[in-house]
Amino acid sequence: SSQYAVCSYTPTLNALLHARKNLQAINKAQAKILLVAEPGPPNSSDYLPNAVSEVESIARILKSQNILRSDTAQSVPWRDLSVEDIQRLLPEAHLFHVACHGKQDFWDALQSAFVLKNRSRLSVAHLMALQLSKAFFVYMSACETATGDTKQPDQAIHLAMTMLFVGFKSVVGTMWSLHDRAAPLVAQMVYGELYKEDQSTLDPQTIPYALDMAVHNLRMGWVEQDRGQVRGESREYAAGRPAAYWATFVHMGV
DSSP, X not given: OOSSOOOOBOSOHHHHHHHHHXXXXXXXXXXXXXXXXOOOOTTSTTOOTTHHHHHHHHHHHTTTTTBOOOTTOOSSTTBSOOHHHHHHHGGGOSEEEEESEEEOOSSOGGGOEEEOGGGOXXXXXXXXXXXXXXXXXXXXXXXXXXXXXXXXTTSOOSHHHHHHHHTOSEEEEESSOOOTTTHHHHHHHHHHHHTXXXXXXXXXXXXXXXXXXXXXXXXXXXXXXXXXXXXTOOTTTTTTOOHHHHTTEEEEEO
């Protein structure tokens, strides 16, 4: 979060040109959303207690409109989705939000992946097989989604790049680990701005500015009162956190 500019990046100029060329106006009332929350096993050391509440809060902002549902979904459509479920539903989605563990594979970047139920992995290799003509915005609330490959530092091979490659126009990812308690605060503010009632269509220019504002708020150690409570923490918990806590977020694309 800069005090002087709002930053947005692209892995290549061709990726940015392709995203701009294929950008179309999307009516909010018609936009279909795929939500995924996978916190991991409750008794595990890497359990993400805020992943589900993060997605629930986003569903409230979206007013549960047009949320895509797997045929096998039980009570809520964003829990326990398999790799196959996501591969099947993504071509119908304009927006994709995933809150789970992410892992950059530093030995084989094509195996970098989201970690889903039963430790199954939705990898870069899985995603690159898709072509998503409806895709607009993806928010990856997971670790290491824009980290890159240490063996090929001059090339961008990570989940964020892959999302641009398969058709998403605007991407939010992370350059290193993401703190579970910071994740929902930033996500809620980004979607709150994107879904303001004064606009009937989704405006891609809103996203980098909203992310910058959210990260600035996190950096300064405060959150708007109406954003709600994060489990186990007061609203002042971010005060005094180092840059590694809030600077991981990055926007790519349009």
